[in-house]
Amino acid sequence: MVPPGEADRSEDRVRGALAERFPQALPGLDSYAEILRGRGIEWGLLGPREGDRVWGRHLSNSLALSDVIASGLDVADVGSGAGLPGLPLALVRPDLRVTLIEPLLRRATFLELAVEELALGERVTVLRARAEEVKEVFDVVTCRAVASLEKLVRWTTPLFLPEGELLALKGVSAEEEIEAASTLLRKRGLVAEVLEIRAAAMTEGTRAVLVRSA
Numbered sequence: 001m002v003p004p005g006e007a008d009r010s011e012d013r014v015r016g017a018l019a020e021r022f023p024q025a026l027p028g029l030d031s032y033a034e035i036l037r038g039r040g041i042e043w044g045l046l047g048p049r050e051g052d053r054v055w056g057r058h059l060s061n062s063l064a065l066s067d068v069i070a071s072g073l074d075v076a077d078v079g080s081g082a083g084l085p086g087l088p089l090a091l092v093r094p095d096l097r098v099t100l101i102e103p104l105l106r107r108a109t110f111l112e113l114a115v116e117e118l119a120l121g122e123r124v125t126v127l128r129a130r131a132e133e134v135k136e137v138f139d140v141v142t143c144r145a146v147a148s149l150e151k152l153v154r155w156t157t158p159l160f161l162p163e164g165e166l167l168a169l170k171g172v173s174a175e176e177e178i179e180a181a182s183t184l185l186r187k188r189g190l191v192a193e194v195l196e197i198r199a200a201a202m203t204e205g206t207r208a209v210l211v212r213s214a
Helices: 004-021 023-042 050-063 086-092 105-117 149-160 171-180 182-187
Strands: 074-078 097-101 124-127 140-144 165-169 190-197 206-213
Touching: 004 023, 004 050, 023 050, 023 086, 023 105, 050 086, 074 086, 074 149, 086 097, 086 105, 086 124, 105 124, 140 149, 149 165, 149 171, 149 182, 149 190, 149 206, 171 182, 171 190, 171 206, 182 190
Parallel strands: 074 097, 074 140, 097 124, 140 165
Antiparallel strands: 165 206, 190 206
16 A cells, blocks of 8 residues: 555655646646545545545556547547546647536436536537437547447447547557457448557656547
8 A cells, every 4th residue: 555645755756757747737737636635535435545646646647548539530438437537628728629528317416517617518518328329420439438339339339430530548558449349340341549648747657548430
C-alpha cells in the first residue's frame, strides 16, 4: 500500500504536469476533480479509496486521448459513468462537441449536474440510453472500463461507421482483446491497432485500441 503522504505527492506531481500541459483548463479540471472526490464517491460512481487517485488514475488516463482526436469533431463517450474520459476531454478541448451516453439514471443525473457545474452545457450533452439505442453517428466514439473490445465493437459500430473511429482505453489487455475480437473485426471490415499514449510528461502512459473501417 502506498503511504498517504507519498500518494499526496504523486497526485500533486500529476496535477502539476497536467497544469503545465493544459494551463487554460486547470480551473475546470480542479472543479471536476472535486466533484469526483465528493459526489462521485458519495453516489458510488468511484470507489471510496479513489479520492486519493483522481488525478493519477482517472484524469491523466482520460486525457491521454487528447492528442489522438482531430480538431472540431463530434465525440460520443459510451458508458460514460462518472464522465470519463468524456468530461476531461471536453474541458481541455473546447473545439470538441461531446455526447455522454449513459443508460443508468443515477449516473446520467450525476453527469447532468457535472455538466451544469462545469459550465459545459453549450458543448456537452448527456444522453440517457444504451449505445445500441442511439441513432446518431459520430466522428469518434470513446470508452473506458466499459466492456471487452468485442462487445464494444458490436455495440458501437453503428455510432461511428463508415468514416469515424472507436478509441477504447484498454491498457495491458489491448493485444489480447484485439485477438479475441479478430473474427468479428474481419466480418465487419474493420482494422484495429494499439496506440501508446500519454497525457503529459511525468504522467503514466496508457494504451488505447483504435478501430476504424479497413
